[in-house]
Amino acid sequence: xxxxxxxxxxxxxxxxxxxxxxxxxxxxxxxxxxxxxxxxxxxxxxxxxxxxxxxxxxxxxxxxxxxxxxxxxxxxxxxxxxxxxxxxxxxxxxxxxxxxxxxxxxxxxxxxxxxxxxxxxxxxxxxxxxxxxxxxxxxxxxxxxxxxxxxxxxxxxxxxxxxxxxxxxxxxxxxxxxxxxxxxxxxxxxxxxxxxxxxxxxxxxxxxxxxxxxxxxxxxxxxxxxxxxxxxxxxxxxxxxxxxxxxxxxxxxxxxxxxxxxxxxxxxxxxxxxxxxxxxxxxxxxxxxxxxxxxxxxxxxxxxxxxxxxxxxxxxxxxxxxxxxxxxxxxxxxxxxxxxxxxxxxxxxxxxxxxxxxxxxxxxxxxxxxxxxxxxxxxxxxxxxxxxxxxxxxxxxxxxxxxxxxxxxxxxxxxxxxxxxxxxx
Numbered sequence: 001x002x003x004x005x006x007x008x009x010x011x012x013x014x015x016x017x018x019x020x021x022x023x024x025x026x027x028x029x030x031x032x033x034x035x036x037x038x039x040x041x042x043x044x045x046x047x048x049x050x051x052x053x054x055x056x057x058x059x060x061x062x063x064x065x066x067x068x069x070x071x072x073x074x075x076x077x078x079x080x081x082x083x084x085x086x087x088x089x090x091x092x093x094x095x096x097x098x099x100x101x102x103x104x105x106x107x108x109x110x111x112x113x114x115x116x117x118x119x120x121x122x123x124x125x126x127x128x129x130x131x132x133x134x135x136x137x138x139x140x141x142x143x144x145x146x147x148x149x150x151x152x153x154x155x156x157x158x159x160x161x162x163x164x165x166x167x168x169x170x171x172x173x174x175x176x177x178x179x180x181x182x183x184x185x186x187x188x189x190x191x192x193x194x195x196x197x198x199x200x201x202x203x204x205x206x207x208x209x210x211x212x213x214x215x216x217x218x219x220x221x222x223x224x225x226x227x228x229x230x231x232x233x234x235x236x237x238x239x240x241x242x243x244x245x246x247x248x249x250x251x252x253x254x255x256x257x258x259x260x261x262x263x264x265x266x267x268x269x270x271x272x273x274x275x276x277x278x279x280x281x282x283x284x285x286x287x288x289x290x291x292x293x294x295x296x297x298x299x300x301x302x303x304x305x306x307x308x309x310x311x312x313x314x315x316x317x318x319x320x321x322x323x324x325x326x327x328x329x330x331x332x333x334x335x336x337x338x339x340x341x342x343x344x345x346x347x348x349x350x351x352x353x354x355x356x357x358x359x360x361x362x363x364x365x366x367x368x369x370x371x372x373x374x375x376x377x378x379x380x381x382x383x384x385x386x387x388x389x390x391x392x393x394x395x396x397x398x399x400x401x402x403x404x405x406x407x408x409x410x411x412x413x414x415x416x417x418x419x420x421x422x423x424x425x
Contacts, residue, residue, distance in 0.1 A: 026143040028204050029136070030155055032093070035198030036132060037163035039100060039191035043125060045168050045269055046175065047107065048253050049262055050184055054114050059382060061115060062253055067374050068122030069129065070245060074367040076130020081217065081360030089356075090205045092135030097199040099128035101192055108188045111181055134359050139205065141346050141355060153335050153342075154284030161280055161331070164273030172266015183262070220357035223350060229411055230351075230358070233344045234365045236404045240337050241369020243303075243394040246377055247330060251323045254387055259316050268320050272327035279331035289343070292336035293406035299329040300398030307395045310388040333398060340408055 048062050055061045080092045087095070103124035110117045144152040175183030224230045256265050287295060306325045309318055345351055345358050373394055380386035 025139075025205075026152060026155075029139050029143055030159060032198065032202055032205060033136065033156055033159050034163065035194055035201060036136075037160055038167055038194045039104070040129075041164050041167040041269070042171050042187055042191050043100075043103075044249060045252055045265065046171055046184065046187065046262065047121070047125075048249050049175075049256050049265060050107075050111065051114060051118065052253060052256055054112065057257060059253065059257065060378075061118070062249070063374050063378060065118045065122045066245070066249060067371055068119055069126035070367045070370045070374075072123045072126025073130040073133075074363045076127035077134045077360040077363040078130075079127075080131055080134045081357050089135035089138040090202060092131045092138075093205070094199055094202050096128040096130075096132035096135070097195050097202070099124050099131065101195045101199075103128065104188050104191045104195070108185055108192070111184060111188075130363065134356065134363070137342075137359055138356060141342055151284050153339055154280045157280035157283070157331055157335060158277050161273045161276030161278075161327075164276055164327075165270050166273075168266040168269030168273070170266070172263045172269070176261060176263030176266070216354050217357045220354040220361060223354065223358070224361060229344050229347075229408060229415070232404060232408050232411065233341050234362060236337055236401065236408065237341065237362055238365035238369040239397055239400045239404060240333065241366045242373045242376070242397045244330070244334065244373070245367075245370025246373040246390075246394055247326055250377070250387070250391070251319060251326060254384070255316060255319045255323070257384075258314075258319070264316065268323050271320060272323045275324045275328040276331045279328040280335070283332055283335045287336065287339070289340075289409060292340060293402050293409060296333050296336050296398060296405055297402035299332050300395070300402055303329050303395040303398055304392065307388070307391045310391070314384050314388065329398075333401060336405060337401065340405060344408070344412075 047065070051062050051065055052058070076096075080087050103121050106117055106121055106124070107114070114121070140152060140156070171183075171187045174186055177183070178186065224234065252265050252268060255268055256262075259265075283295075302325065306322050310322065312318075341362065345355060345362075351358060376394060377387070377390045380390040
């Protein structure tokens with residue numbers, strides 16, 4: 001009977017997520033992604049609040065920590081790219097798990113001295129993220145096709161939103177009700193357990209065959225130089241990163257500065273995770289290559305409008321409302337941009353042959369954009385009103401993302417007409 005119940009639940013999940021349209025390998029990758037998001041969600045929220053606690057509420061320390069993670073994310077992807085002949089996608093994911101485990105062990109043991117250790121922890125977390133997401137994205141592009149890639153991205157973001165529902169809520173409650181720093185230690189210990197489980201589970205993934213060739217990075221750079229679509233893609237990732245990096249953590253730490261409660265921050269992340277799930281579900285059903293720019297333009301208008309509400313009221317409720325709206329809009333923007341980038345990266349055999357190198361190259365402008373977003377925040381006064389003005393400026397950059405998506409679509413359509421003139425109507 002239990003077996004029948006499990007099978008029935010599995011069928012319902014597959015039907016709800018449309019997994020029957022995806023390959024078995026994609027299913028394994030999706031399950032592996034659950035392990036990552038269990039501890040990724042914990043680190044992305046509660047290391048920030050921990051830093052605020054041990055530093056006496058110094059927002060600048062959190063911004064510096066996140067800047068370090070962004071820099072080393074690009075470094076991690078660069079290492080995988082440079083050693084692509086020796087490090088395949090599965091090895092990259094396994095290495096990321098080891099780096100994350102070391103980072104959480106340092107957090108567990110050296111928590112009281114985190115302001116001194118944050119550079120080491122940030123470097124480990126950033127490099128681990130670079131290793132993981134390059135390997136993950138490589139497998140994602142190979143386990144999906146242009147016809148089902150939007151659905152594949154939607155499924156991954158549903159998983160991301162689901163874990164963003166569960167983990168912050170549980171973590172916030174555990175940390176909030178535990179005396180002193182005990183709650184942080186409990187959650188960091190559980191994170192190490194999740195990492196160990198993932199490293200074991202990753203053996204079920206089948207790597208993309210590595211075909212080491214000399215000069216692959218040079219060839220990839222040559223493609224970028226020759227192809228307008230690739231250059232536009234890199235510009236798109238840079239502009240998207242301006243807002244993307246800051247809004248991944250900024251609203252939570254602003255809320256924490258006001259309420260000083262991990263439980264409320266966890267509830268906020270829970271509600272935002274629900275919005276992400278709805279957005280991912282909706283994107284998978286309405287998004288097409290032709291309407292991505294329009295969806296992002298609508299998202300830009302909403303982002304600026306809701307950010308402006310903070311000028312009227314900077315209370316916890318308004319910040320939570322903005323967090324929920326932002327999570328919804330950010331998922332639409334991210335999926336539209338990433339789907340477009342993946343279409344460009346996998347458009348022909350030449351680009352697919354150097355996919356690892358192109359992924360690493362793509363990471364550089366993305367992290368430059370994220371670092372630039374932190375710089376923008378730093379240029380405004382370190383007050384709640386200053387933070388609101390920074391959020392408004394960064395939200396306005398989404399209009400540039402929409403414009404770039406529109407330009408990329410036109411360029412790709414023109415290229416298709418040049419290659420197949422007989423298809424012109």
